[in-house]
Amino acid sequence: MCGLSCFITSFTDSYEDNGKTHYGFATTAKDKLWPSPKDKKVKVDPLGFKDFVHGFLAVFVYGVIVCLDRNTVDCFYPLSESQHRALLVVLPPVVGVISSVVLLIFPNNRRGIGYLSLSKSSNDSNSGAEGSLRESLVHCI
Numbered sequence: 185m186c187g188l189s190c191f192i193t194s195f196t197d198s199y200e201d202n203g204k205t206h207y208g209f210a211t212t213a214k215d216k217l218w219p220s221p222k223d224k225k226v227k228v229d230p231l232g233f234k235d236f237v238h239g240f241l242a243v244f245v246y247g248v249i250v251c252l253d254r255n256t257v258d259c260f261y262p263l264s265e266s267q268h269r270a271l272l273v274v275l276p277p278v279v280g281v282i283s284s285v286v287l288l289i290f291p292n293n294r295r296g297i298g299y300l301s302l303s304k305s306s307n308d309s310n311s312g313a314e315g316s317l318r319e320s321l322v323h324c325i
Contacts (some may be wrong), residue, residue, distance in 0.1 A: 197295030
């Protein structure tokens, strides 16, 4: 269920309207999210190959994290303690390098569910989207 959630959220995007952020799923039609008002044109990329690459990559990384859990290892494929430690040392950096290279080859501009909003808030003294992103990050820390 969580892996499916990782896959599906790779196809979400957002747009700003009257100071509110609206989310939806990307479609093959340019400038259209589902659900959105029929007469509303929004500035989003159409659904493409790179979205599926990101979706499958998200499921792959999630699967590796799940498979490295001690309880999962003990249940599905029991390994000795030394083999499990070797997997914990080798597999995460390998998966990190693979996913980083794939994300560099297929960059994504979607601002879907779970991403910070880049809109300028009314109390933001900095200019543009960078300012509100910087402010959001400062509030997280």
